[in-house]
Amino acid sequence: MTDSTATGRPGMRLGYRFNLVGMTALGIILLWACVALFAPQIIPHSVGEIVDSDYFGPMSRELWFGSDYLGRDIFSRILMGARYTLGISLAAVTIACFSGIALGMTAAVAGGWFDSTLSRFLDALNSIPSKLFGLVVVAAVGSSIPALIGTLSVIYTPGAYRFARALAVNVNTMDFIVVARIRGERLPYLIASEILPNILGPVLADLGLRFVFIVLLLSGLSFLGLGVQPPYADWGALVRENIAGLPFGAPAVIFPSLAIASLTISVNLLIDNLPRRIRDRSAE
Amino acid sequence: MKKQVSLLVVRRLLIALITLVIVSFAVFFATALLPGDTATILLGQSATPEAVEGLRKAMHLNDPAIIRFLRWIAGLFQGDFGKSYANNVPVANLISGRFVNTMKLAGLTAAIAVPFALTLGITAAMWRGTLYDRTVTIATIGIISVPEFMIATLAVLLFAVYLKWLPALSLTNEVKSLHDLLRIYAMPVMTLTFGVSAQMIRMTRAAVVETLNTPYVEMALLKGASRPRLVLRHALPNALGPIVNAVALSLSYLLGGVIIVETIFNYPGVAKLMVDAVSTRDLPLIQTCAMIFCLGYLALITAADIIAVLSNPRLR
Secondary structure (H helix, E strand, O other): OOHHHHHOOOOOOOHHHHHHHHHHHHHHHHHHHHHHHHHHHHOOOOOOOEOOOOOOOOOOOOOOOOEOOOOEEHHHHHHHHHHHHHHHHHHHHHHHHHHHHHHHHHHHHHOHHHHHHHHHHHHHHHOOOHHHHHHHHHHHHOOOHHHHHHHHHHHHHHHHHHHHHHHHHHHHOOHHHHHHHHHOOOHHHHHHHHHHHHHHHHHHHHHHHHHHHHHHHHHHHHHOOOOOOOOOOOHHHHHHHOHHHHHHOOHHHHHHHHHHHHHHHHHHHHHHOOOOOOOOOOOO | OHHHHHHHHHHHHHHHHHHHHHHHHHHHHHHHOOOOOHHHHHHOOOOOHHHHHHHHHHOOOOOOHHHHHHHHHHHHHOOOOOEOOOOOOEHHHHHHHHHHHHHHHHHHHHHHHHHHHHHHHHHHHHOOOOHHHHHHHHHHHHHHHOOHHHHHHHHHHHHHHHOOOOOOOOOHHHOOOHHHHHHHHHHHHHHHHHHHHHHHHHHHHHHHHHHHOOHHHHHHHHHOOOHHHHHHHHHHHHHHHHHHHHHHHHHOHHHHHHHHHHHHOOOOOHHHHHHHHHHHOOHHHHHHHHHHHHHHHHHHHHHHHHHHHHOOHHHO
């Protein structure tokens, strides 16, 4: 996420190309969103149904992506898995960003001890590696889907907070905020009507990046067997189930991974090609 | 001026210490206070209430949480990490050997990733906007966007399944020669190197590009300096601080990556131990492993911050 603002030429030469990449990425994301919404209607086979007499079957006309370790259709399972991967991640990112941004703006506007205490505390949470945090909490509360959503949103709230606070602090020094304060506006108004509209763009882009982190962490946890539990399976869990097929190069291992990659790379590329570029930030 | 720097460094160290306390608090409370009674879990379903009560007393589980927390912290400082629930062995014994293994893996990865990533990052910034730069940028975005286990599975597919150069599993007890060592470490180290380097390349490139946008570099450009001279003589010395900062931050990525990589390659390290401990709910083991990881992570982040302070010439 570096090039066009960094070079100082607002993408004239690469303008069309960039849009094309962005549009393709957007298309892939929308496709997965539709798949997640309509999965039960479009899957060719039921997810539990054993349709192949052989396990780790190859790709064929009947079973597009082959069969899994029990002989179930992996294509259908990936389509259904999209619901869990997208649904859980979307719920978690919504909660994380909403609470992070609300707290961040409040801290920036309120300042004082509220700001410093909250910042100190959330920074401390941020200095626990995310995968480790996930492992510890899963060990404690188990891995039901609500618990997963809760855990993932707690892990990514500090990052959203930090980002929103940094932006809001800058806006907070502007003249129109001073005017609003002198007018006697209260905190909720300041946050909702003066700060939020001015930080919305970067904050939405940040939400996209955080979505990618959450998808990756969720897949990682599921891959370790600590995320979504059978009989449900998200994409990470599908890779785990079929990892025994790896020595045979079974498509059942490869395609769920590709599904994750297609989603996360698309989101990253889309954000990278947004018209208004945000600053490069180190990934957590 | 010197005083100001040492003050900043001391301040940063203090913050790290406070953070460590909060983190240990979080780790302890997440594992020890959330639902599930340890004594009941240990004794199984057929336990009588008296037996559970006895064990609770013996393990001091009836004490207030804050007392248990302080006792736990005091134990950590004395090198007493408690006993594993699963097999009643002191946690320290379980971890010591594993810790060395993990450090070997991490050290080897760092030794390969750092020079590799710095070269790519700096050259990409040097030839910014060219096909080479764009290839590097797209490749790093790609690698950052995919989960570690995908890199690992692809590596296994390529080198163990199709090319048959390397074994899919790593077992360190069979090392007899340098050749064995290479075969065992190749795949885990390669997977980790990919992830770490991708982060490092991006941050290094960003740091160098930022210095390239400064007026004195433009001056050098107008003077007619060549591109390599521009980057190596004018930009790089000033980007050094941010680059070292980037290196330390990217290395913290190792801590997450190592969890996946040790599991997938069956590598006997601390992370594998911890993942196994999570599935058996072995709390003392989880707590200790978690603290090791948090400590490592915090050390790297703090080092990155301190380096950023020290490398700022305005403060020297």
